[in-house]
Amino acid sequence: MSKLLPLALIVCFIISCSSPKSTFDKGNYDKAFQQSISRLQKDPKDKKASAVVREAYHFAQEDHLLTIKQAKLSNDIYRWETVVREYQSLNNMVQLLRHCPAALKLITNFNDYTNEENEARISGAQVRYELGNRALAAGDRQAAKDAYYHFLAANDLSGGDFKDALKLAEDARWAATLKVVVEDIPVRSQKFSLSDAYFREQVGKYLGNLSNQRNAFVAFYPPEEFNKTGLKQPDQILQFAFDEYIVGNTFVKENNFEAKSDTVVVGKLEGKEIKGIVKAKVSIFRKEVSTSGMLNIRMIDPHNNQVINQDQIPGTFVWAYEWGSYRGDERALTKNQREICKRRELLPPPPQDLFLEFTKPIYDQLTNKLKRYYVN
Structure with missing residues (x-):
């Protein structure tokens, strides 16, 4: 019995550490929200999860919106990609919420940021597209490599088919490619005639x-x-x-x-x-x-x-x-x-x-x- 007691205490400790309330108190609001949703889907009457889910959503939303505001005001050339990630996180929370009836009864006021995310994606793709054109025009192999990745990023950010980004990516890849001629391999041997x-x-x-x-x-x-x-x-x-x-x-x-x-x-x-x-x-x-x-x-x-x-x-x-x-x-x-x-x-x-x-x-x-x- 004495051997089983420490193990039971360890299990209880792990469970308590991974509870929505514990995660929320550590400031990890997104994870606390996800844990609460998961528990409510299994047991809609889970009191602990019900007590955390609304606050976790509110604090997580405020965090993401603040990061978006700061990114838009920054001089970071890739700021739109930060904005995309934050709107993506917000929309992921909304998707989780819509698949949990118990949570929907507790959180009735929520926003869908799909349009904002799409607009940020186009802005980010345009930045990458322009960077790609600028790098490709530089005329050296390393810049062409950079251009290749910029064009791919532009296409990925937009969801595909952004202008002629894929065609330009292939042009950049060709410009970045080292063309190597491989000559024949002679075998020098005084005594034998050998084939390689x-x-x-x-x-x-x-x-x-x-x-x-x-x-x-x-x-x-x-x-x-x-x-x-x-x-x-x-x-x-x-x-x-x-x-x-x-x-x-x-x-x-x-x-x-x-x-x-x-x-x-x-x-x-x-x-x-x-x-x-x-x-x-x-x-x-x-x-x-x-x-x-x-x-x-x-x-x-x-x-x-x-x-x-x-x-x-x-x-x-x-x-x-x-x-x-x-x-x-x-x-x-x-x-x-x-x-x-x-x-x-x-x-x-x-x-x-x-x-x-x-x-x-x-x-x-x-x-x-x-x-x-x-x-x-």
Whole structure:
């Protein structure tokens, strides 16, 4: 019983803290009104909620109207958006009131501010629209980004279809977009003729997805696709090149040892199992081929051929394969040793397959770098 008492006190404390009266006394009139409405919808005869709901509505309304008055008199360029939020809160209270018959009996004098909210929305949208046009006329990428968000805000504030805001938003997005030509990815290797087609395809898909992110403001083009845009010059050239890809020599390591186990049942005596030691001579062979190389990344300004950014991603991949044999009692081997001894020697994969595996960890590092540079 003594353990349950503190828990009961805690529950009572939480309930009392979240009551409409407690919320009202803290000056959170909107929340107190909402809590009162919620309780009256569940129990129209709730005396505590009835005692709070009228006062909460009155004080919340006065607060919002005062904020609206102060915003209209301020020099804040976004003051109409403050006005919209305050009228929105007032209208939300009215909507709650209309869906609570018990509260309607207590609050008979209330105002609907829908017209005022709509007028404030148009005023706010006009401000954003003008700011967008001003930013777009500045002629630089950062200002075009600002214009894009201003036009979207204008359209959202108005409820949609505000003048030609959506069209101008797309114009601003295009003006803010960094147009990047991605050149081919050569593979330099003295010994092998390798194709980077798979790596190039994966990078191309990633860059395409990156371009489609709304906050990216970047578009990537192969050279032939950029020529179709009608633009004279890209904003940037992105170059990749694999430097001297090397496939090392094949190494084979041999490990000879004796395996034994003393937990093997070797017989029975008078119905009881007899455990003994079993042994086997084991030979495990491990073949390894190590590959290494470097991906160079360069970002170039085509207007002056200056390198904007340069980076390198080193990479290695080790192909390994194990097989083996044994002489003696198989029960002496572990499960893994038995599996290895079932295998036979294999030739290493061809250089192209090794190169593909080598590029996989490089791809992960590359995409992280590109995202940080072009999006974050």
